[in-house]
Amino acid sequence: MKKMNQNKYYLLLAFFVCMAVSHKAIAQNDSVKPVSIVTLRYFNINNNMQYLLLKSQSKLGRVFTPQENKSYEIYLDSSTQNNLIGKVQTDEKGLAKAILPPSLAAQWNASPQHTFIVKEGDEEVLSDYTITKAKISLDTTTVDGVKSITASVMQLNNKNEWIPVPDVEITIGVKRMNSILPAGDEPTYTTDSTGTATAELKKDSLPGDENGNYLLAAKVEDNDVVGNLRFEETVPWGVRTEIDRSFFKQRTLWSTRFRTPFWLLFTVYGIVIGVWGTLIYLVFNLIKIGKIGKNTVEQKAEIVV
Amino acid sequence: MEKSISLTSEQITQDLLPQKFGKRGMAWTTILVVIALFGLYAYYRQLKYGLIVTHMRDYVSWGIYISNFVFFVAISLVGSLITAIFRLTNVKWRTPLTRISEIIAVSAIVFAALIIVVDMGRPERFMNLFLHGRIQSPILWDVIVISTYFFISILLLYFPLLPDLKILLKFKEKTGKRLNRLYRFQGSFWKGTKAQFQLSDKSISILCVLIIPVAFSIHTVTSWLFATTYRPGWDSTNFGAYFISGAFLAGSGAVVVAMYVFRRYYHLEKYITEMHFEKMGRIVVMLALVYFYFNVNEYLTPAFKMKESEHGLLKQLFVGSYAPMFWFAILVGMIIPIIVLIFKKGRKPLPMFIIGIMVVVGAWFKRYIIVTPTLLHPFLPMQNVPTSFMSYFPSWEEWAIDAGSLAGALLVITFFVRIYPIIPIHETITEQNEKDESK
Numbered sequence: 001m002k003k004m005n006q007n008k009y010y011l012l013l014a015f016f017v018c019m020a021v022s023h024k025a026i027a028q029n030d031s032v033k034p035v036s037i038v039t040l041r042y043f044n045i046n047n048n049m050q051y052l053l054l055k056s057q058s059k060l061g062r063v064f065t066p067q068e069n070k071s072y073e074i075y076l077d078s079s080t081q082n083n084l085i086g087k088v089q090t091d092e093k094g095l096a097k098a099i100l101p102p103s104l105a106a107q108w109n110a111s112p113q114h115t116f117i118v119k120e121g122d123e124e125v126l127s128d129y130t131i132t133k134a135k136i137s138l139d140t141t142t143v144d145g146v147k148s149i150t151a152s153v154m155q156l157n158n159k160n161e162w163i164p165v166p167d168v169e170i171t172i173g174v175k176r177m178n179s180i181l182p183a184g185d186e187p188t189y190t191t192d193s194t195g196t197a198t199a200e201l202k203k204d205s206l207p208g209d210e211n212g213n214y215l216l217a218a219k220v221e222d223n224d225v226v227g228n229l230r231f232e233e234t235v236p237w238g239v240r241t242e243i244d245r246s247f248f249k250q251r252t253l254w255s256t257r258f259r260t261p262f263w264l265l266f267t268v269y270g271i272v273i274g275v276w277g278t279l280i281y282l283v284f285n286l287i288k289i290g291k292i293g294k295n296t297v298e299q300k301a302e303i304v305v
Numbered sequence: 306m307e308k309s310i311s312l313t314s315e316q317i318t319q320d321l322l323p324q325k326f327g328k329r330g331m332a333w334t335t336i337l338v339v340i341a342l343f344g345l346y347a348y349y350r351q352l353k354y355g356l357i358v359t360h361m362r363d364y365v366s367w368g369i370y371i372s373n374f375v376f377f378v379a380i381s382l383v384g385s386l387i388t389a390i391f392r393l394t395n396v397k398w399r400t401p402l403t404r405i406s407e408i409i410a411v412s413a414i415v416f417a418a419l420i421i422v423v424d425m426g427r428p429e430r431f432m433n434l435f436l437h438g439r440i441q442s443p444i445l446w447d448v449i450v451i452s453t454y455f456f457i458s459i460l461l462l463y464f465p466l467l468p469d470l471k472i473l474l475k476f477k478e479k480t481g482k483r484l485n486r487l488y489r490f491q492g493s494f495w496k497g498t499k500a501q502f503q504l505s506d507k508s509i510s511i512l513c514v515l516i517i518p519v520a521f522s523i524h525t526v527t528s529w530l531f532a533t534t535y536r537p538g539w540d541s542t543n544f545g546a547y548f549i550s551g552a553f554l555a556g557s558g559a560v561v562v563a564m565y566v567f568r569r570y571y572h573l574e575k576y577i578t579e580m581h582f583e584k585m586g587r588i589v590v591m592l593a594l595v596y597f598y599f600n601v602n603e604y605l606t607p608a609f610k611m612k613e614s615e616h617g618l619l620k621q622l623f624v625g626s627y628a629p630m631f632w633f634a635i636l637v638g639m640i641i642p643i644i645v646l647i648f649k650k651g652r653k654p655l656p657m658f659i660i661g662i663m664v665v666v667g668a669w670f671k672r673y674i675i676v677t678p679t680l681l682h683p684f685l686p687m688q689n690v691p692t693s694f695m696s697y698f699p700s701w702e703e704w705a706i707d708a709g710s711l712a713g714a715l716l717v718i719t720f721f722v723r724i725y726p727i728i729p730i731h732e733t734i735t736e737q738n739e740k741d742e743s744k
Contacts, residue, residue, distance in 0.1 A: 257439035268440055268449075275453055278515055282460055285508045289467070289501050293494030 042227030066094025164195025208238020344709010383409025383556025385520035411550020558664025588654030
């Protein structure tokens with residue numbers, strides 16, 4: 001029994017040694033060649049603003065490290081100077097952003113599908129990122145007090161017509177801070193053959209602004225065909241929020257000079273008047289001393305005369 | 306203890322009348338004028354090119370100008386100690402020291418106010434402090450309290466000077482026509498009547514009572530400029546008392562230095578005696594102990610907790626790049642004076658003079674330590690800022706302006722001593738007469 005126990009520990013030790021050695025071997029193997037990975041994402045916000053987000057990382061073993069201060073050129077469809085979207089440099093997170101310039105508007109409008117090319121110096125590091133122009137629209141209905149949000153995802157075809165995009169995963173909800181609070185129980189929905197997905201608003205009594213407005217939002221993330229789409233629309237479905245602005249009317253130590261607290265005013269002016277009043281009294285004493293002196297001179301003068 | 310020597314009124318008057326500068330006096334004055342003019346030139350450059358000539362940037366926005374301001378305010382506090390507190394507590398030996406301490410207070414407070422204007426960068430906007438000032442801001446409290454303290458100090462200097470002006474008017478040949486005209490303008494109305502003395506004594510007593518809270522306020526409010534700003538090293542409820550104790554020590558050190566210089570240069574050994582050094586030595590050691598106690602409070606409790614925000618600052622002060630200056634200020638400004646002055650031999654004039662200089666120099670560096678390192682340790686880390694923002698060493702313009710202000714303050718004292726008796730003549734004669742009568 002004792003020997004069995006001993007063997008058990010030897011086996012365990014051997015296992016950990018093997019694991020450690022093999023891990024080191026893998027790490028050594030990987031560390032020989034750090035691989036540079038560049039990815040590109042297309043964003044369309046409210047069917048209006050469009051931009052590209054480039055991410056540059058180096059892969060060493062299983063570790064991804066952002067590549068800072070790396071310069072890239074991003075092109076639209078072909079890597080000619082006329083098609084240059086912009087020259088970008090990555091930040092400390094390895095990210096760089098490029099906005100589609102107005103000079104490429106004609107070229108952008110000419111086709112429903114575009115390919116983006118990324119070059120680092122003379123080398124093409126990405127040439128297969130293709131997106132199809134698409135948009136999201138939102139429709140709201142209220143039936144028997146139940147509020148529903150229907151999102152439609154449409155893409156442009158070669159005949160320049162908007163056609164529905166089925167089987168797209170879409171998030172539908174209410175914009176809260178920087179994310180979307182799902183409207184229903186499901187975190188995401190999938191569009192049907194008509195390119196629509198409907199979510200029932202289950203979250204009542206969400207706070208809105210002073211008029212009860214808040215933003216409904218729908219987004220498609222990293223779709224292979226349409227990229228990243230986001231659409232927002234204001235609806236008066238929220239609970240009115242009374243903003244307490246009385247703070248600015250209060251007399252506090254940190255408010256403007258016209259709203260000084262009364263206790264401070266009385267204290268400061270009380271002290272100032274008290275001290276300076278005494279000082280003025282002392283100046284009068286000085287004047288009195290002067291007058292006494294003058295009278296003494298006059299008296300003496302009278303005596304002399 | 307020295308034996309008290311009986312002096313006649315004539316002898317006292319002759320001894321204490323203001324004297325013309327000798328060769329050393331002229332050299333001293335010339336050096337101060339040159340330094341002050343150089344400071345003015347540096348200030349002209351600052352006005353012309355803006356605050357960019359300084360090395361103050363976004364983080365260190367209070368550099369040696371503010372250190373110097375706090376130093377001057379500290380020195381000025383001595384006026385209330387020697388004149389007011391000693392008078393109210395009926396300390397007899399104070400007489401030869403009152404005017405010395407008052408003129409130190411006046412010159413220091415004048416240059417404290419001026420150095421703030423220098424720090425503002427745009428002096429033409431000074432009036433905006435009053436036109437658009439918020440009474441909630443400690444900066445405005447400081448402006449009010451400094452101007453009040455200046456006015457009280459001037460009155461406290463002027464009232465006891467009136468009987469001396471009458472004496473000075475009698476020595477037209479010795480003092481010269483110009484000075485005689487000045488004395489007549491300032492004090493010809495003083496005839497020494499009983500009513501005048503009554504009013505004068507009453508006014509001086511009121512001033513002595515008034516100056517103590519105002520003097521405490523001036524330094525407390527100055528400390529609040531820091532303590533009400535949420536920064537590592539300044540976030541303390543102890544700051545008012547800490548600043549006041551330091552101010553009393555710095556001011557007393559300055560008085561000791563002035564006592565020694567005037568005694569030696571004007572041969573005032575009969576008036577500023579070894580007894581005065583002995584007494585002042587005891588006061589300095591007591592004040593140094595109190596200030597040291599507050600320093601222990603100020604550094605030990607945060608060092609014990611070592612909050613992350615305080616850690617960087619304290620490490621830099623204790624063992625980092627500011628350690629030499631920090632330990633210099635502690636050792637030279639407090640510990641060595643305490644050790645030396647505990648012994649009777651240490652309270653002799655020359656050791657006292659050296660200790661006085663050490664206290665004053667230590668006090669200046671202590672203010673620098675309070676202001677600058679804290680500003681280099683903000684709560685949020687410094688990121689994406691130019692390298693020049695991350696460190697601070699004053700530019701030559703800053704040094705020149707600071708040196709100029711110090712020279713200016715010394716010039717005020719120097720010219721005052723040239724024009725007026727630095728030891729009150731009338732009061733000394735009265736005391737001598739009282740002594741003689743009591744014998």
